[in-house]
Amino acid sequence: MLQFLVDTLLRASDLALIALGLSMVYGLVKFPNIAHVQYAMFGAYVTYAMHASGVPLVLAIAISCAVTGALTLGLHLLVFRRLLRAGPAIAMIGSLAVAMLVVAFMQGFAGSFPRMFNLPLTEPILIGEARVTATQLYFVGTTVVLLLLFAMLLFFTRTGRAMRALASNPALAAASGLNAEGITRGVAFASGAIAGLGGSMLALSTGAHINLGYDLLLPVFAAAILGGLGNPLGAVAGALLIAATETAVTNIDFGGLMGGDPLFMPVAYISAASFLILLVALLFKPYGLFDREVRRV
16 A cells, blocks of 8 residues: 555656646646647756766756756747737647657657666665655655745745736736736746656656657646646646556556456556546536636636
8 A cells, every 4th residue: 555655656746747837837828738748858858968968967957947948938939929819729739739849859869769867776765665766755855845835936925926816817917017928938937947857857767768748748638637727736636646546557456356366457558547537527527626726717
């Protein structure tokens, strides 16, 4: 049971930061940016390139966050802001094209083979009966600290109140003197930086590879939708639920439950399980499980 909880927390850490950034941007620009998960892949490669060239790992991750945030802001200013004039559907289609371009660029630049980080080998850390690596603990700790800082920013600072006001009622927020464009630019940069961080931390375990964004696409969007698009902290809760579902699918011995030989679900069913719970939730909660903020948007 303890290992199940640890595995769920680790998987939730993979998804939470990226889902948070996706929902942050949606709350302001009102379209689901399909390219967002590819920012995580881009950030993973930047971190790998910096670290392979001799830059200390922490500094490499910081540089990657800045570069990925700058890329996200640049795409917002040059591409998505213009596409949004034609409507959110056009912007979403454009984000798919941007995602394909990012993948094509990185594949041409870095190739198709995974790039593994040269990290020192360490003994797994025992937490009760559960095993976890130092890298995984670092990832989870970083995720928890950032989520706490974001919650404090969102609810206890003037910037956070401005973000929530702009997401709830853009016209009223603009009429009250808020700098809507400046806030949107800041959120675009921050969402890209967070995605770059999430991708970099994930790549420490899996390596930087061209399919990293594709692997995140379904569960990240499921988490964001489940939590209520436009509700960043709801996306984190959605990530926990999706992570618990995926972990259960691969850990429950269905044969043992029926008194037979061991029988586990194939890994290929992970995505199906995630979307099954998403579908069931949406049948009863069409705006997601935490829909109060979404209904106000």
